Amino acid sequence: MTGRARHRDEPRVVVVGVGRFGALHVRVWSEAGARIVGLCDLDESRLAEVAGRFGVDRADTDAALLLAKVRPDAVVVAADEAVHADLAIASLRAGCHVFVEKPLALSSDDALRVRDAAAGAGRQVVAGQISRFAALYTRLRDGVRAGRVGSLRALRLRRDFSRAWLAAFGDRVHPVWESCIHDIDLAVCLTGRPARRAVAMESTIPGSAQPAVVSALLDFDGGVVATVESAWLVPDSAPHTISGVLELAGSIVGEAEVLGTGGVLRQRLVSDALVEWTDDGIGAPDLSLWPEEDGRVGGALRREVDYAIEVFAGRRAPDRMPLEEACWGVAAAEAVVASLGSREPVRVRGCDR
Ligand SMILES: NC(=O)c1ccc[n+]([C@@H]2O[C@H](COP(=O)([O-])OP(=O)(O)OC[C@H]3O[C@@H](n4cnc5c(N)ncnc54)[C@H](O)[C@@H]3O)[C@@H](O)[C@H]2O)c1
Structure with missing residues (x-):
């Protein structure tokens, strides 16, 4: 400025x-x-x-x-x-x-x-x-690392988007790179490992260049199985969860479940703790990703930017979003897209190249 x-x-x-x-x-x-x-x-x-x-x-x-x-x-x-x-x-x-x-x-x-x-x-x-920086996911990660679910065995990660977003921007790249990449990254974050194999299926609706539905299965070193699902089918009549500071209105609805030998942790990505019925419509605004608080944007987005500023200044190690883990996420997403094309399980390419 x-x-x-x-x-x-x-x-x-x-x-x-x-x-x-x-x-x-x-x-x-x-x-x-x-x-x-x-x-x-x-x-x-x-x-x-x-x-x-x-x-x-x-x-x-x-x-x-x-x-x-x-x-x-x-x-x-x-x-x-x-x-x-x-x-x-x-x-x-x-x-x-x-x-x-x-x-x-x-x-x-x-x-x-x-x-x-x-x-x-x-x-x-x-x-x-950004999901790594959302308070609820941070709590899930800390719970897993503290052994609260015993030995981690399975992850179920789901994130659905407004159907209208397919036409707005969803058709410029495969939805694996738009929505699933968040959950693939969470799976990498929660397991701390690269994925080994992927198998996936998709469904397309008439008039759309990209599939509206993706279901993927990934397995990770250490025997953890992750399901990653995304459907861009939330109708406009559903309560909007995304509005306000982002020039895009609509809904993201998601859930995460972490299952281990000693317990299960479950959370909703976007909470419906706040419900707003007004003449403008019905909303259940997200308060975790980029909520406006006292005139400033807070939540996961602000935490992620604060983190980057600290890393760039050399004041902290790049330990919260290591570049290596971002590469693992891209390699896993690439395998999911390849499996959608071949209809076969695909081995994830290693990043030790
Ligand atoms: N973390 C999240 O939750 C989240 C949410 C929304 C968007 N995103 C990401 O943010 C990025 C932008 O998304 P968006 O919704 O703002 O899209 P957008 O289409 O609104 O904006 C993209 C802009 O980039 C510009 N652009 C394209 N190629 C360029 C180039 N070579 N040089 C300079 N400008 C260029 C376009 O003209 C456009 O204005 C995407 O990667 C998207 O995945 C992340």
């Missing part, structure tokens, strides 16, 4: 891709103490609108040119999924730390290219797997 003195520890940040989620990142990084020194988007009118809204002087449709001009400490990549890996690598080569929205990449080869570029540049990459 412009017009204020720079604090010594304030990271200088460029956001690349200022669509719905990128604009939210501009806000949250600013609120977390970053100075937004430039914005980039291919869409000139969107770029001008967001730059005006947040008072950012430097805006360019060419990320490489912008980075060369403003030399930020860090880049937030919130553009379309297909360009994440290349933008992350270009940012690393420009000497920047990188926060890259999920998915880190659309293939394990690309994920490993990012990993190698980060190692070569001596910079950090934080993948935006």
